[in-house]
Amino acid sequence: MSMRKVAVVGAGMTKFVRRAQETAKELSWQAAHMALESCEMTMDDIEAVCLGTAPDSFDGIHMNGEYLSDGAGAWRKPFMRSYVGGGTGVFVPIQGWYHVASGLFDVVLVVAEEKMSSYYPHAQAAFLTIFDHTTERPLKPNLLWIFALEMNRYMSTYGIRKEDIALVSVQHKRNAADHPCALLGDPNITVEDVLNSETLAWPVQRYDVSPVSDGAVALVLAAEHVTKRVTDKPVWIEGVGWNLDTAHWTNRDLAYPRYVEYAARQAYEMAGIKEPRKEIHIAEPYDPFDYKALHHLEGLQLADRGQAAQLYVDGVAARDGDMPVCPSGGLLGVGNPIAAAGLMKIAELFWQLRGEAGERQVPGQPKRGLAQAWGDLMQVGTVVIMGR
Amino acid sequence: MTANIKEFPGTPLSEQDFAEGNILFNYDELRGHFAWDTGIAIGRYLAALKEGIILGARCTTCRKIVVPPRIVCEWCFRPMHEYIPLQDTGTVNTFSLCYVTWDVKRIEEPEIPAVIEIDGASPLHGIMHMLGEVDPPKVHIGMRVQAVWKPAEEREGAVTDILYFRPLQEV
Amino acid sequence: MNERVAIVGLGWVGFRPVTPERSYKELMYEAALRAYADAGVNPRRDVETFVTVAEDFHEGTSIFDEYVPDQLGAALKPVHTIGGDGLHGLAAAYMLVRTGQFDLVVVEGHSKVSNLLTLPEVTAYAQDPVLNRPLRLNTHFVAGLEMNRYLHETGTTREQCASVVVKNRYNALSNPSASYGAELTLEEVLAGPPLAWPLGRREAAEQADGAIVMVLASEDRARHLTDRPVWILGVGWCNDSPSLENRDWAQAIYAREAGRMAYRQAGIGNPRDQIDFAEVDDVYAYKELQALEALGFCRPGEAGELTEAGVTAPDGDLPINVSGGSLGVGHVLDATGLARALEVALQLRGEAGPRQLEDVEVGLAQSWRDVPTTSGAVVILGN
Numbered sequence: 001m002s003m004r005k006v007a008v009v010g011a012g013m014t015k016f017v018r019r020a021q022e023t024a025k026e027l028s029w030q031a032a033h034m035a036l037e038s039c040e041m042t043m044d045d046i047e048a049v050c051l052g053t054a055p056d057s058f059d060g061i062h063m064n065g066e067y068l069s070d071g072a073g074a075w076r077k078p079f080m081r082s083y084v085g086g087g088t089g090v091f092v093p094i095q096g097w098y099h100v101a102s103g104l105f106d107v108v109l110v111v112a113e114e115k116m117s118s119y120y121p122h123a124q125a126a127f128l129t130i131f132d133h134t135t136e137r138p139l140k141p142n143l144l145w146i147f148a149l150e151m152n153r154y155m156s157t158y159g160i161r162k163e164d165i166a167l168v169s170v171q172h173k174r175n176a177a178d179h180p181c182a183l184l185g186d187p188n189i190t191v192e193d194v195l196n197s198e199t200l201a202w203p204v205q206r207y208d209v210s211p212v213s214d215g216a217v218a219l220v221l222a223a224e225h226v227t228k229r230v231t232d233k234p235v236w237i238e239g240v241g242w243n244l245d246t247a248h249w250t251n252r253d254l255a256y257p258r259y260v261e262y263a264a265r266q267a268y269e270m271a272g273i274k275e276p277r278k279e280i281h282i283a284e285p286y287d288p289f290d291y292k293a294l295h296h297l298e299g300l301q302l303a304d305r306g307q308a309a310q311l312y313v314d315g316v317a318a319r320d321g322d323m324p325v326c327p328s329g330g331l332l333g334v335g336n337p338i339a340a341a342g343l344m345k346i347a348e349l350f351w352q353l354r355g356e357a358g359e360r361q362v363p364g365q366p367k368r369g370l371a372q373a374w375g376d377l378m379q380v381g382t383v384v385i386m387g388r
Numbered sequence: 389m390t391a392n393i394k395e396f397p398g399t400p401l402s403e404q405d406f407a408e409g410n411i412l413f414n415y416d417e418l419r420g421h422f423a424w425d426t427g428i429a430i431g432r433y434l435a436a437l438k439e440g441i442i443l444g445a446r447c448t449t450c451r452k453i454v455v456p457p458r459i460v461c462e463w464c465f466r467p468m469h470e471y472i473p474l475q476d477t478g479t480v481n482t483f484s485l486c487y488v489t490w491d492v493k494r495i496e497e498p499e500i501p502a503v504i505e506i507d508g509a510s511p512l513h514g515i516m517h518m519l520g521e522v523d524p525p526k527v528h529i530g531m532r533v534q535a536v537w538k539p540a541e542e543r544e545g546a547v548t549d550i551l552y553f554r555p556l557q558e559v
Numbered sequence: 560m561n562e563r564v565a566i567v568g569l570g571w572v573g574f575r576p577v578t579p580e581r582s583y584k585e586l587m588y589e590a591a592l593r594a595y596a597d598a599g600v601n602p603r604r605d606v607e608t609f610v611t612v613a614e615d616f617h618e619g620t621s622i623f624d625e626y627v628p629d630q631l632g633a634a635l636k637p638v639h640t641i642g643g644d645g646l647h648g649l650a651a652a653y654m655l656v657r658t659g660q661f662d663l664v665v666v667e668g669h670s671k672v673s674n675l676l677t678l679p680e681v682t683a684y685a686q687d688p689v690l691n692r693p694l695r696l697n698t699h700f701v702a703g704l705e706m707n708r709y710l711h712e713t714g715t716t717r718e719q720c721a722s723v724v725v726k727n728r729y730n731a732l733s734n735p736s737a738s739y740g741a742e743l744t745l746e747e748v749l750a751g752p753p754l755a756w757p758l759g760r761r762e763a764a765e766q767a768d769g770a771i772v773m774v775l776a777s778e779d780r781a782r783h784l785t786d787r788p789v790w791i792l793g794v795g796w797c798n799d800s801p802s803l804e805n806r807d808w809a810q811a812i813y814a815r816e817a818g819r820m821a822y823r824q825a826g827i828g829n830p831r832d833q834i835d836f837a838e839v840d841d842v843y844a845y846k847e848l849q850a851l852e853a854l855g856f857c858r859p860g861e862a863g864e865l866t867e868a869g870v871t872a873p874d875g876d877l878p879i880n881v882s883g884g885s886l887g888v889g890h891v892l893d894a895t896g897l898a899r900a901l902e903v904a905l906q907l908r909g910e911a912g913p914r915q916l917e918d919v920e921v922g923l924a925q926s927w928r929d930v931p932t933t934s935g936a937v938v939i940l941g942n
Contacts, residue, residue, distance in 0.1 A: 003659055004560060015398030021411065022399060030397035055621040060418065062616040062684035065642045066932045069798045076816060079798040079934070080651065081642040085622040091639060095651075102654035103560055104794075104824075120415065125491040129621040133424050134434070135456055136516055138548045140490045145501040145516075148484030153503075156482070156529045181396050201486035202498070215398060244638035246462045247626045250503045250514045251454055254482060262635055270660065376625040380638075414689050421676040422619035427582025460588050462629035465603050 006100040007227040007234040008093075008386065010039030010220035011347040015181045016335030020214035024059055024115040025071025027216035031340075032073045032111050035218035039230050046220075047105040049074035051081040052092030052112040054338035054375075057126040058119050072111040072218075084242065085130075086288065086375025088112065089217075089342015090382040094240045096221040097384075106223040113216040114337035123212045130377060132247075144201035144209075146378055150254045151203050151291045157255035158306025160294075162203060166194035167312040168290035169207050172326050175319060176333020178359035181344075183213055183335035194290075210288045213335035217343040219350070233354045238368070239271030239385035249377045260299025260374065260381035267370075267383040268301075276301050280385070281366035282352055283323060284345035286374040287330040296372055297325065299381065324362045327352060342373035346384060353388045429457040432471060434545040440537050442550075444509050446470040452510045474508035476535040477556055481505050481514050485524050498524055504533060504553055520552030532556040564656045565781035565788035566773050566904050566940070568598025573769020574889045574898070575738050576673065583618070583671040583770075588630035590770035591667065595632070598774040599784055600663065602632025606774070607661040609633040612641050612648035612668045612893045616681045619674070631667060631772070643796075644668075644926045645771065645897030646936035650794040652775045662777040668894030669770035678766070686931055691803055699763065701803065701930040703755025706845045708808035710757060712859070715848060717757055719863025721748040723844040724762055726872055727880045731887025733873075733914040738767050738889045762844035767889020771897040773904075789904045792921065792939040793827070795820030799933035806933055811846075814853035814925060817937040821923075822855075825939045830855045835919040836877065836906065838899035840927040840935065841884040850925055851879065854937070873914060881906065881914050896926030900938055907942040 012034025014020070014027050022030065028051075036042060051072050056064040065081030072079070082088065082095040089112050096110040116123040127143035154160065169189075176185035189207070197206035227234045241263035246252065264276070273279045285296035294308035302323065303311055311317040317325035328334055328348035331341045349369035351357040368387035374380060405411045426434055429445065433456045436443035445457030449464040453472060461468055483502035488494055500519040505512065519527060520536065533553035543549040570593030572578075572586055581589070595602055609631055613623045620626065624640040627633065641648045645668035652666040675681060679697055686692040709715065722745060731740035743761075751761035781788040797816035800806040818830070827833045839854070841847040848862035856877060857865055865871055871879035882888055882902035891898050903922035905911045920941055927935040 002560065013396065015396050015400070017398055017400035019401045020398055021401050022397070027398065034397070056615045057621050060416065060684065061688060062681055063614055063642070063928065063932065066685065066798070066801050066928060066934050067687070069801050069934070074798045075800055076797060076812065078796045078817075078820065080647050080796065082651075083622075083640040083642050084624050084638075095639075098651070098654045098658050101560075101660075102657035104654060104657070122492040126621060128490050129615075129619070130625065132626070133422070133619060134426055134430055135547055138546055139501070139516065139518060141501065141516070142486060142488065142490040142499075144488065145484055145486060148486065149482045149501065149503055149516075152484060152529065153482035180393070181398070199485075200488055201484045204484070242637045242639060243635060244624070244628045244633065246629050246634040248454070248458075248462070248629065250481075250516050251512065253512055254503070259635060263637075266637065376622055379625060414693060416688060416692060418616075418684055419677050419680040420616060420619060420684075421680075422674050423676055424619065424674050425579050425582050425671070427580070427585045429585070430582060458629065459585055460630055460632075462632075462634040463603075465601070465632040 004101045004103060005224040006097050006237045007222055008219050008350045009222045009227055009231050009234060010035045011350045012038055013181055013217040013344060013347055014215050016183045016213045016215035016337055018183065018211065018213060019117040024113055025068055027115065027214065028068055028071040028111050028113045031216035031218035032109060035220050039220050041220060043073050045107050046073060046077065046109045048078040048099055048108050050092055050095045050099060050108060050110045052088040052339040052343065054085060054088055054114060055126060057129060058114065058116045058123055060118055068113060073109055084375055084380045084382060086338055087373045087380040087382040088339040090345065090371055090373035090384055091242060092343060093219060093346050093384055094242060094382065097237050097240055100221055100223050106226050108221045110219040110221055111216065112339040112343035114340045115214045116212045116337060117214050144204055147289050148201040148204045150378055153254040154291055154295055155203065160306065160309055163191055163195060164309040164313060165291045165294065166191045168293050169194045169332050171312060171317065172287060172330040172332040175327055176329020179329045179334050182329050182333050184211055185329055185333050204289065208290045210331035210336035213337040215335060215337035215340045217340045217347050219346060235350050235353045235386050235388050237384060238387045239267035241266030241383040243381050244376065245379045247377060249379060256305060257295055257299035257381060259379060260296055260372065261301065263381035263383045264300045267385050271385045280368060280370045282327060282349060282362055282369035283325045284328060284348055284371040285325065286372050287326055287332050288336055290332060292374065293325065296374060300372060320363055327360050327362050345371035349386045353386060429459045433457050437549045438543045438545040440540065442474045442476055442506055444472045444474045446472050453508065454513050455506050455509045455515055474506045478504040478506040478514065478533055480529055480531040480533060482529055483519060483527050500524060500527060517550060518552040521554035560659045561656050561777035563778040564653050564791045565776055567776045567781050567784045567788055568594040568600065568774030569901060569904055570594025570597055571769060571771045571901060574736055574767040574891055576767055578673065578768040583669060584626065584630045586770040587667060587669050590772040591631045594772035594774050600774060606663050606665050608637040608655055609665045610639060610641060610648045610652045612643055612645050614642055614893055616684060617675060617892050631665065644928050644936055645894050646900060646924065646926045646938055647796055649897065649900060649938055650796055650936060653791050653794050656775055656777050662780040664775045665772060666775065667772045668897040670891035670894050671768050672766040672892055673768050698930045699755045702843045703758045705808050706758050709845055709849055712809040714860050715863040717749065718745060719867055720762060720845045720848065721745050722866050723841060723847045724748045724886055726866065727841055727884040727886040730873060730881055731883025734883050734888065737883040737887050739765055739887050740883060758843060764842045764885035764890040767891050769891050769894065771894050771901055787908050789907050790941050792941045793821035793825030794938050796936035801933060803931065811849045811853040813933045813935040814850050817935050818854040821937040821939050834921050834923050836881065836916055837879050837923040838882060838902045839879060839925040841880055841886050842890055842927065842929055844886065846927060847879065854925060873916065878916055881916060896924065896936055899924035899926055903940050907940055
């Protein structure tokens with residue numbers, strides 16, 4: 001069956017900051033405006049808008065998609081908001097992909113925004129309500145718990161040491177020092193700094209975690225005939241996959257993300273990839289916590305189970321390694337405005353594959369990259385493969 | 389393209405901007421009140437907790453015993469009619485020592501959330517609850533634990549009818 | 560690509576003011592079971608991807624997407640949520656089939672509004688937090704403002720709006736799934752207490768619980784599964800300005816644009832001639848009249864006259880909301896558009912029982928996301 005090809009032709013993003021002066025609408029518009037300028041388009045060229053933003057409780061706005069619609073450029077246009085929790089940032093380009101691949105639209109604007117600082121006094125508290133209202137919420141659970149529980153299980157199942165996991169945080173934060181939008185880039189951070197940081201929920205420490213942030217990212221997606229007209233450096237969406245595991249997270253194996261594997265297999269099949277470790281040149285796995293990057297590399301079949309840390313130890317994951325991981329700096333370094341952070345990874349692949357990533361440019365003219373996000377109750381994997 | 393851009397949008401603020409009144413804001417609190425119907429399966433689970441029993445359910449197709457109970461097996465999509473009382477003992481699948489509360493207040497004595505595989509349920513089938521009566525450094529994965537219940541007359545049919553799980557004194 | 564897409568399975572439960580015997584998951588399960596039985600499919604084996612529509616604050620759960628898969632048979636499958644109306648979800652499912660990557664897709668929408676004790680407070684949280692919310696107005700005021708301007712510009716009367724209530728609640732008496740059937744007189748509707756003048760209390764829909772699941776298939780798959788597919792001929796959706804400060808208060812621009820998009824796909828130049836019946840938004844009575852005009856069934860100001868003349872009654876020339884609409888069935892929040900599409904599909908299949916229309920081939924469903932939004936969608940179905 002012939003598929004309609006879809007390319008990313010423009011990208012834009014705001015700085016990721018702890019607390020932005022701009023409103024959520026303004027951040028959305030800044031990113032959208034930049035994406036349009038980058039491919040010399042205007043809103044008149046845009047036929048539909050896809051928005052990604054994570055829980056309404058951050059913004060304290062019911063039907064937040066409706067509220068943000070004009071900021072995202074959707075005035076008097078078809079507008080839809082998709083939503084898979086933390087996986088949203090890599091889902092919203094998939095939503096854009098199916099808008100174009102369906103044949104209903106030729107040019108679509110994709111916007112992801114998060115303004116977490118609106119939640120008072122601390123955005124983490126908004127996560128109480130992600131737990132089951134009857135069987136879990138009465139225990140006053142904390143978002144850190146589920147990460148700590150999963151990290152502990154992952155470490156003990158495979159015998160992984162904290163110092164190896166800390167390498168992830170170090171590499172990502174060092175990479176982020178070259179990203180002009182980064183919140184927590186640090187060229188000099190060491191494993192000791194991570195291991196000596198404040199314990200939040202053992203085994204999770206302060207520097208294992210990405211920061212709460214505000215920010216927005218936008219892309220322009222186009223059908224093949226439009227793409228050929230507007231750019232000689234298209235980056236194609238070659239494969240997409242997403243998968244949602246059971247909500248009963250205490251009834252499954254926390255050491256391995258099967259849902260990421262299934263999402264990845266869907267994307268590999270669509271992209272015609274048989275040997276992902278050879279055919280993926282840049283990986284941007286989701287890294288809200290350092291161990292998550294490892295967990296996800298294994299789910300993505302880019303490392304054997306329990307072996308992903310070795311990619312960092314051996315330098316394979318370094319920016320000049322055989323398979324650079326998170327050359328952007330990831331969520332740990334650039335920041336984690338939830339939905340925007342996922343879409344930042346897609347924007348990074350766009351810039352990397354076009355050779356426009358500046359200080360962060362991966363050597364060797366990479367041809368194909370993969371970005372992945374994760375979310376809901378440790379439950380959803382979203383994967384996009386892009387190539388030139 | 390990031391290579392060519394000198395200035396990205398986005399203006400960071402500091403705590404001081406708020407303290408000095410440079411930035412105005414509007415404070416509001418949502419009064420969202422809910423009373424969730426527990427339905428068939430969770431309704432029975434809560435009723436059993438009130439009696440001091442942890443209730444599971446069995447899928448007659450894949451023969452899994454799950455907890456908490458549900459009316460449909462998510463893997464077979466077959467109805468689950470068989471409710472089974474489980475033990476109130478179990479094994480720690482994973483745990484954390486948490487030094488911040490749900491609303492990010494620092495605490496000295498850690499809370500100890502854990503996933504506890506309940507005896508009588510299928511392997512890897514557990515519930516999230518708290519550990520207590522234990523020295524935090526001594527908690528380990530694989531530790532055997534038992535529920536500590538509220539006195540019967542204080543139970544109300546809620547997960548908090550179990551106060552916490554404590555290390556099991558094997559006889 | 561799959562050019563043509565059909566609805567091949569319908570399942571629903573409700574619609575009732577309260578459903579204390581079922582959790583929201585159990586409501587969704589029951590609707591899903593019925594839809595899968597109707598389509599003759601096994602969700603674990605056959606269905607490739609699932610779409611649900613939900614808003615977190617309606618559910619009382621952040622990231623509601625988490626709790627969707629199990630009861631739909633969707634665990635470890637591609638599932639995503641659209642933060643929109645049911646027709647947005649239907650449009651997403653339609654696009655997924657059209658990509659050619661999927662042949663069997665499920666869309667789900669539900670309401671468990673009876674569990675939300677403070678609906679007006681939550682709805683107020685959809686207002687602009689800085690510019691509007693501090694005024695502490697019940698969000699019905701937005702409908703009052705809109706209705707007033709609509710009456711002013713079109714010459715429509717309050718009586719004409721009230722006649723929509725009389726018609727739709729009477730229609731609901733023939734719909735066993737409807738909760739608010741009634742035989743009211745125009746005077747009784749108008750004698751109700753004011754809500755946000757000129758809007759009266761009896762011109763606003765009451766809420767209901769329920770769940771709706773639909774199974775969509777590519778043409779090849781549809782022909783294997785059923786001999787009575789309901790084809791999706793066109794979909795459209797649109798947002799006007801979310802801001803109360805600069806929107807068109809008289810016309811439903813979003814409905815007009817969504818309609819035009821759907822008409823283009825369906826090849827419809829004259830909706831009045833080419834569409835046999837419609838289910839449109841009537842969360843407030845005046846909205847039905849405004850929608851009919853926006854969708855091009857008549858000129859601005861004519862819809863009220865058509866209603867008074869009985870043209871939009873079940874035995875009229877252009878039956879509108881034969882199901883009873885939101886006024887008669889109950890307002891099922893994010894599932895509202897699916898409830899409208901459900902009735903259109905049932906009518907096209909000839910399965911609408913005592914309210915079955917004769918000789919219908921093309922029907923339209925339209926929805927709006929309620930105050931304070933300007934967001935709506937349209938789907939055109941045919942057999």
